[in-house]
Amino acid sequence: MDQLPSLSALRAFEASARHLSMTLAANELHVTPGAISLQIRDLESSLGVRLFERRPRSLALTTDGAEYFATMRTAFRLMREATAALAMRSKDTVLTLTCTAGFATHWLVPRLRRFEEAHPDIDLRISASHRMMDFHRDGIDIAIRHGLGGYEGLASERLLDDEYVPVCTPEMAAALSSSPAVDALANLTLIHDVYRRDWELWLQAAGATCVDAMRGPVFTDGMGAYHAMKAGLGIALMRRSFVEQELADGTLVAPFPIGLASAFAYHLVYPPGALERPAIATLRAWLFSEVSRTTPPA
Amino acid sequence: MDQLPSLSALRAFEASARHLSMTLAANELHVTPGAISLQIRDLESSLGVRLFERRPRSLALTTDGAEYFATMRTAFRLMREATAALAMRSKDTVLTLTCTAGFATHWLVPRLRRFEEAHPDIDLRISASHRMMDFHRDGIDIAIRHGLGGYEGLASERLLDDEYVPVCTPEMAAALSSSPAVDALANLTLIHDVYRRDWELWLQAAGATCVDAMRGPVFTDGMGAYHAMKAGLGIALMRRSFVEQELADGTLVAPFPIGLASAFAYHLVYPPGALERPAIATLRAWLFSEVSRTTPPA
DNA sequence: CATAATGATTGAGCTCAACTAAATCATGAT
DNA sequence: ATCATGATTTAGTTGAGCTCAATCATTATG
Numbered sequence: 001m002d003q004l005p006s007l008s009a010l011r012a013f014e015a016s017a018r019h020l021s022m023t024l025a026a027n028e029l030h031v032t033p034g035a036i037s038l039q040i041r042d043l044e045s046s047l048g049v050r051l052f053e054r055r056p057r058s059l060a061l062t063t064d065g066a067e068y069f070a071t072m073r074t075a076f077r078l079m080r081e082a083t084a085a086l087a088m089r090s091k092d093t094v095l096t097l098t099c100t101a102g103f104a105t106h107w108l109v110p111r112l113r114r115f116e117e118a119h120p121d122i123d124l125r126i127s128a129s130h131r132m133m134d135f136h137r138d139g140i141d142i143a144i145r146h147g148l149g150g151y152e153g154l155a156s157e158r159l160l161d162d163e164y165v166p167v168c169t170p171e172m173a174a175a176l177s178s179s180p181a182v183d184a185l186a187n188l189t190l191i192h193d194v195y196r197r198d199w200e201l202w203l204q205a206a207g208a209t210c211v212d213a214m215r216g217p218v219f220t221d222g223m224g225a226y227h228a229m230k231a232g233l234g235i236a237l238m239r240r241s242f243v244e245q246e247l248a249d250g251t252l253v254a255p256f257p258i259g260l261a262s263a264f265a266y267h268l269v270y271p272p273g274a275l276e277r278p279a280i281a282t283l284r285a286w287l288f289s290e291v292s293r294t295t296p297p298a
Numbered sequence: 299m300d301q302l303p304s305l306s307a308l309r310a311f312e313a314s315a316r317h318l319s320m321t322l323a324a325n326e327l328h329v330t331p332g333a334i335s336l337q338i339r340d341l342e343s344s345l346g347v348r349l350f351e352r353r354p355r356s357l358a359l360t361t362d363g364a365e366y367f368a369t370m371r372t373a374f375r376l377m378r379e380a381t382a383a384l385a386m387r388s389k390d391t392v393l394t395l396t397c398t399a400g401f402a403t404h405w406l407v408p409r410l411r412r413f414e415e416a417h418p419d420i421d422l423r424i425s426a427s428h429r430m431m432d433f434h435r436d437g438i439d440i441a442i443r444h445g446l447g448g449y450e451g452l453a454s455e456r457l458l459d460d461e462y463v464p465v466c467t468p469e470m471a472a473a474l475s476s477s478p479a480v481d482a483l484a485n486l487t488l489i490h491d492v493y494r495r496d497w498e499l500w501l502q503a504a505g506a507t508c509v510d511a512m513r514g515p516v517f518t519d520g521m522g523a524y525h526a527m528k529a530g531l532g533i534a535l536m537r538r539s540f541v542e543q544e545l546a547d548g549t550l551v552a553p554f555p556i557g558l559a560s561a562f563a564y565h566l567v568y569p570p571g572a573l574e575r576p577a578i579a580t581l582r583a584w585l586f587s588e589v590s591r592t593t594p595p596a
Numbered sequence: 597c598a599t600a601a602t603g604a605t606t607g608a609g610c611t612c613a614a615c616t617a618a619a620t621c622a623t624g625a626t
Numbered sequence: 627a628t629c630a631t632g633a634t635t636t637a638g639t640t641g642a643g644c645t646c647a648a649t650c651a652t653t654a655t656g
Contacts (some may be wrong), residue, residue, distance in 0.1 A: 007305035062490035071380035
């Protein structure tokens, strides 16, 4: 006979007793009511004691159940409070920022050294994901999101506009003249990501007349398109901010200087009141100073 | 971010901090040290805080870890104590008795109503099994065992002698005369359980001279033999105590009054000191009163 | 100094406790 | 009579928790 029953069952019991409802307990714990019912049944069986009287549509604690709950409520409260206190302390110095993998790879990570040097007391963690992460659920302090801005219940500031330019390797650009006509693109492989309208819009804006905008391989995301382009497969439309460093050091070339302004931009997004926390305010200020810098990271 | 980390990880942390050793914690929780290491790593990651300083071959709590442990130790102690108290109370009124399925079916269960009426405060649970159950491991309070008595480390009292009598259906008995000679059994099907010597011993004791004791179907246990006999397949040697009710109401007949005393008997077996517990003493007294009753249960 | 012992860590793979989905049941409300 | 509500149960699924074995970093011992 183990000293403690299933901790999961104890958690289910504590929540059900607090709510006097298995359905509400299930909601709180993000499981189904059936799971709660099973856990409590198993707990009663292992203890050999009835903890709840089942009534149609409601629960009542037995005498035994009420006494057990009094202690369990305290135990779980202690654990929650200790965990929250520890998290609070750790959160003073730990920031979690979420953005897309492309932005993290091309823009943010190359600049992180500068942030660490300026603010060594702040532990900045990057959560790179295409998924729209939830601030509370996922423990996110601040987000950089690509879109039109305006997210319900959240503060949003436009951080970084961007434009798309055709980018390729120097070897591929060498086959072009020093100021090539746009229609020379008809002889190159156009690399697409899933947003295939980008090339079409760019060619239209550039005044190309005999280039088939839909021709060429398609990749599932911008990173795939980037790597194919770096491998010399063709020419890709990239965000200028992502390839600033490579354009500067000549490992990539933008043979056509025309940029296509994007209606989408990068926005800094955070819960209301988040800036009252100094570390978040510091990060925000640093991000805005970075976007106004003209030199890419060393 | 959930309010509580993995409860399993909290348990691993509390045990490791108490022992300042993951190996000892693993032993206590009956898992491998690797499992503990992983759990604590995950806990530290989810909290964003280092809880232990790893030293070669030993652990030290960080300041954060020590504070967290102070609360967790209390929480887990509360849970253990509340669980033990509840189990103790439940054991005050819950008794678990183990015996064979045959004894449970034929002797004990038909009499249980009388026990419940006499002692409604005692919750008697029957664990019917052929397996020799362990008092501590299996949570058994008292046993009725079939054998010669004398079990090491346990108290044992002879409860119920028994004798074997040939039993069959009234229809089968009608084919016999009112006081049939024993050798009439040569014309009936003898039903055996795995202890095949029973019929041989009975026939010898009864003085039968031309009945083949080994002839007839064999069943793996007494219940199988009983059911075959009830179905009219033949005549079986049954313990008189098991079929008292059916003999009384005429649904079974014992055409040959000779009983074969068995060297095996039913013994009441319990750990030393168990009778200090009132509920066990009550059950024991009731069992002995039942065996001395001459009338079967209603 | 070399080797053995000790205890924590880690990666790959396994497994079963925890859970889901859906059907059912027992009311209570309309 | 029908619908709503909440608990229960069964059969099936799955990922958190775990194992195993190799590795690492000492420390102890001969």
